[in-house]
Amino acid sequence: MTSKPRALALAFGWLLAIASTQVSASLNVFACEPEWASLVAVLLPDAKITTATTAWQDPHYIEARPSLISAMRNADLAVCTGASLEAGWLPSLISRAANRHIKPGSDGLFFAADHTPLHQSHEHVDRSMGDVHPEGDPHLQLSPDAVPRITQALATRLSALAPDQSGIIQQRYLRWRGEWNLQRQTWRAAAEQLEGMIVVTQHSTFDYLLRWLNVAVVADLEPKPGLPPSSRHLRDVLATPLLSDAALILVASYQDDRPATWLANQSGVPKVVMPATVTGKPGQQSLQNIIGLLVDALLTHQAPRNVD
Amino acid sequence: MRFTRLHAGVLSTLLVPFASAQANEMNPDISVVLDGYYKQNATALSHRDEGFGLGHTELTLSAPIDDLFAGRLTAVLEEEHGETELVLEDAYLQTTGMPWNLSIRGGRFLSQVGYLNSRHMHEDDFVERPAAYRALLGSHYFDDGLRVNLLMPTPFYWQVGVEAFNGNQLTEGDEDIGVYTINTRFGGDISAAQSWQAGLSYLRNRQLHGEHEDDHDHGHDDDHGHGHAAAYTGENLYIADLVWKWSPNGNIRQQQLTLSGEYLYADELNEHAHSSDYHQGWYASAVYRFTPQWSVGARYGRVDLKEAHGDHFHDQQLKETDVMLAWSRSHFSTLRLQYTHQSAHDFDDADNTVTLQYVMTFGAHGTHDF
Numbered sequence: 001m002t003s004k005p006r007a008l009a010l011a012f013g014w015l016l017a018i019a020s021t022q023v024s025a026s027l028n029v030f031a032c033e034p035e036w037a038s039l040v041a042v043l044l045p046d047a048k049i050t051t052a053t054t055a056w057q058d059p060h061y062i063e064a065r066p067s068l069i070s071a072m073r074n075a076d077l078a079v080c081t082g083a084s085l086e087a088g089w090l091p092s093l094i095s096r097a098a099n100r101h102i103k104p105g106s107d108g109l110f111f112a113a114d115h116t117p118l119h120q121s122h123e124h125v126d127r128s129m130g131d132v133h134p135e136g137d138p139h140l141q142l143s144p145d146a147v148p149r150i151t152q153a154l155a156t157r158l159s160a161l162a163p164d165q166s167g168i169i170q171q172r173y174l175r176w177r178g179e180w181n182l183q184r185q186t187w188r189a190a191a192e193q194l195e196g197m198i199v200v201t202q203h204s205t206f207d208y209l210l211r212w213l214n215v216a217v218v219a220d221l222e223p224k225p226g227l228p229p230s231s232r233h234l235r236d237v238l239a240t241p242l243l244s245d246a247a248l249i250l251v252a253s254y255q256d257d258r259p260a261t262w263l264a265n266q267s268g269v270p271k272v273v274m275p276a277t278v279t280g281k282p283g284q285q286s287l288q289n290i291i292g293l294l295v296d297a298l299l300t301h302q303a304p305r306n307v308d
Numbered sequence: 309m310r311f312t313r314l315h316a317g318v319l320s321t322l323l324v325p326f327a328s329a330q331a332n333e334m335n336p337d338i339s340v341v342l343d344g345y346y347k348q349n350a351t352a353l354s355h356r357d358e359g360f361g362l363g364h365t366e367l368t369l370s371a372p373i374d375d376l377f378a379g380r381l382t383a384v385l386e387e388e389h390g391e392t393e394l395v396l397e398d399a400y401l402q403t404t405g406m407p408w409n410l411s412i413r414g415g416r417f418l419s420q421v422g423y424l425n426s427r428h429m430h431e432d433d434f435v436e437r438p439a440a441y442r443a444l445l446g447s448h449y450f451d452d453g454l455r456v457n458l459l460m461p462t463p464f465y466w467q468v469g470v471e472a473f474n475g476n477q478l479t480e481g482d483e484d485i486g487v488y489t490i491n492t493r494f495g496g497d498i499s500a501a502q503s504w505q506a507g508l509s510y511l512r513n514r515q516l517h518g519e520h521e522d523d524h525d526h527g528h529d530d531d532h533g534h535g536h537a538a539a540y541t542g543e544n545l546y547i548a549d550l551v552w553k554w555s556p557n558g559n560i561r562q563q564q565l566t567l568s569g570e571y572l573y574a575d576e577l578n579e580h581a582h583s584s585d586y587h588q589g590w591y592a593s594a595v596y597r598f599t600p601q602w603s604v605g606a607r608y609g610r611v612d613l614k615e616a617h618g619d620h621f622h623d624q625q626l627k628e629t630d631v632m633l634a635w636s637r638s639h640f641s642t643l644r645l646q647y648t649h650q651s652a653h654d655f656d657d658a659d660n661t662v663t664l665q666y667v668m669t670f671g672a673h674g675t676h677d678f
Contacts, residue, residue, distance in 0.1 A: 032335045048477055049443070054500065054557065054558065056557035056558070056559055056560035057502075057557060057558050057560075057561075058557045058559055058560075058562075060561070061559075061560050062560070062676065063503075063504075063560060063676045063677065063678045064675065064676060064677050064678055065495070065497070065503045065553075065678040066464075066465035066493070066494070066495025066496055066497075066503065066505050066678060067464075067465060067495070067496050067497040067503065067506075068463055069465055069467075070459075070462075070463070070465035070466075070496070073409050074461070075461045084673070086673060088673050088674070088676045089675065089676045091675065092675040092676070094403070094586070095378070095402070095411075096413035097409065097459065098403075098404075098406060098410060098457070098459060099409060100405045100406060100407060103375075103404055103405075104372070105375070127638065129638055130638070131638070131639065154672060163391065177544070215310075222642040224638075226638065226639065227637070227638055228600040228601060234452075254557075254559055254561070256562055256600075290379040303484075
């Protein structure tokens, strides 16, 4: 007779224990992409952060898989890019996780793209143009101008969710902003050197940074945004007269580099594979690191061609 | 010159309301699925006739209703045996603001039993559902009812759900709650590259109690009242499912291998059924998308059925092997070539066939569910 209630009490206690660990823990943050996880980690280092994607995964193509539903279940805040970048998986994730704190329009869902102007927004979009986002280009994580605006808004949001830490969050933001501005000056100096440089890219992954650095994109390996490079389109790119002036072919680490390799072999323009976001590896842990790596890569590929 | 510029201005203001593809502002998400095919031969237990035909043509509207509810409406146009039917497959509201990760859905919707059943047909990797699904669930079972799902507060994914349905879409009957289901799912990641999900489901069909059984002796013939009722039923249906997916670095854009399988078992077929009388079926499927645009797949399935003849049953069996090759120009278009081999016991129309199918979607972006 006594064993049954005791077993029940044990089970109930176990459930309570699980529930209470959830409550007492620090802020749970779900980051759709690693760049936003890195910013949250700067502003709120003791937050428990789950990152849905890595630098080796195309953020357009993620599935609402069980582990992500589970991570979204008890998140206090989800930080995502927005501008339809996650249109294929975030709505499903939100719906399946049934976390009432996280839904469009609520404080628990932060879209980076809502806090900065976007390039290439369109009034009219149809899919014959490729996978074009009407709101604009969502690949803004390497924009030297957009990231500070986003980080500032993120600091405000985190302060609202963890009011007891708002003072320290603001301090951390200001320190981060100071460092960013310092770095920005070196990138600005690089931009003056890079003026007039021409590159080939795949998708608009690096476009915000390239535009900021005065680097022109002469060709895109994708025939239309979101369509994989076809051999016919690659031959068209190879026939582009300006291709011989291009300093490099820039592809992101999550992209298939075989088309770029082919074009590099055919044209002699070097191929460079770079992470489009933080990777967690030493020297690639902050967005400043990644921008710095890209700037260095552009500078090294520019120099010898100028000497010629 | 001035006139044309004015003209263009008027046009662009007219276009603005249609410019946003997402359900922001006041417009719902609208999406359309076009599904058509050419099938060389008729096959057993098939919902697609031979020759040219339309499959599952869908029109879906969905949007948040307010801060607590979201809604979805899916109308499906289906042609079967020369008749065109307009069927509502979804017409439901879903809560979005419940505590404790509870979600409640009411209206008409696809039951969440098994792995495939809750998915819309256009997401499938093969032209038709496995034979076991076609026999025991009418390809996909949807009905009018209520669902309550709960995500358990565990560090891994564990969902528990119950559904209550009218039941008439599965078997005609008089019960107010003709069908109820219990479902649970677990899942997680093995590494960055591998993920899995397992599920167990139970479906209780209460419409099958003895007195409602009319004496339509050769029950499964083609003259069903509506195309979706399951041809073979039992009071208890059990389903176990397992899915495993792999992509290099978890980057599903470039490559993805999906292995999935389900086992279905139904008993208490009618008042004459003995313990040895049950339906049973399973399938195993492997689909490999080896580039962003191309995928190949193979599926084997079989189903062992009992066809009711008055107070006794006749054994039926269907074994099916499918091989398919699919090309997707973009994320929104698929062309599929499939070869189906059937071998059967006591199915007159079992045959081999080649099917060429297209599935095209336009409008709102579909979801990438696991």
